[in-house]
Amino acid sequence: MTRTLAFVFLALIPMSVWAADGTATTDDSFVRPVGDSELSEFLWVNRPIVVFADTPADPRFQQQIDMLLEGEAAMRERDVVVLTDTDPSARSPIRSQLRPRGFQMVFVDKDGVVKLRKPSPWSVREIGRSIDKTPLREREIRERREGG
Numbered sequence: 414m415t416r417t418l419a420f421v422f423l424a425l426i427p428m429s430v431w432a433a434d435g436t437a438t439t440d441d442s443f444v445r446p447v448g449d450s451e452l453s454e455f456l457w458v459n460r461p462i463v464v465f466a467d468t469p470a471d472p473r474f475q476q477q478i479d480m481l482l483e484g485e486a487a488m489r490e491r492d493v494v495v496l497t498d499t500d501p502s503a504r505s506p507i508r509s510q511l512r513p514r515g516f517q518m519v520f521v522d523k524d525g526v527v528k529l530r531k532p533s534p535w536s537v538r539e540i541g542r543s544i545d546k547t548p549l550r551e552r553e554i555r556e557r558r559e560g561g
Contacts, residue, residue: 443485444478447498451506452525459494460544461521465513469499473516477534484537491544492523522547 447463455461462481466474474497481488481495488495498508511519511527520529520543529543544550 443489443493444482444495444497447496447505447507449506450496452510452521455494455521455523456525457523459492460523461494461496462488462540463496463498463507463511463519463521465497465508465511465515465517465519466499467501467515469497471499471516473534474499477516477518480534480536481540484541487537487541491541491550493540493544520544523549 452461464474464477464481469475478495478497496507498505498513501508511517513519516532518529518531518533518535519527520540522528522544528547529540545554
């Protein structure tokens with residue numbers, strides 16, 4: 414019995430490695446570090462909200478992330494992905510492009526255009542309203558209502 418069980422596990426290990434090594438490298442996490450990402454990666458797919466701070470200990474940064482996590486469902490419905498950058502010395506491509514000073518929350522629409530910059534945390538309700546006012550989002554809502 415023990416040998417049979419060991420054989421089954423050994424047979425399954427290569428399958429799990431193969432599944433984990435699939436070609437899909439998409440990160441499905443809602444909040445993720447900016448790393449070497451570029452805004453062009455999100456064109457026409459997601460609405461990045463980039464949260465910058467000079468340190469992860471910044472209370473405004475922590476408050477903004479907490480609010481976004483509490484409203485994750487509402488943000489995912491709007492195709493939002495949250496990128497965080499708390500290391501100015503790393504000079505990430507997105508930090509270089511958006512040039513924040515200290516804490517800043519930046520909303521970029523699916524077309525790659527910066528729609529909102531805020532120097533203080535914003536609630537999910539306020540962010541959602543800003544997203545819903547964009548022409549792209551209005552079109553998405555209209556198409557959903559029409560069933561298309």
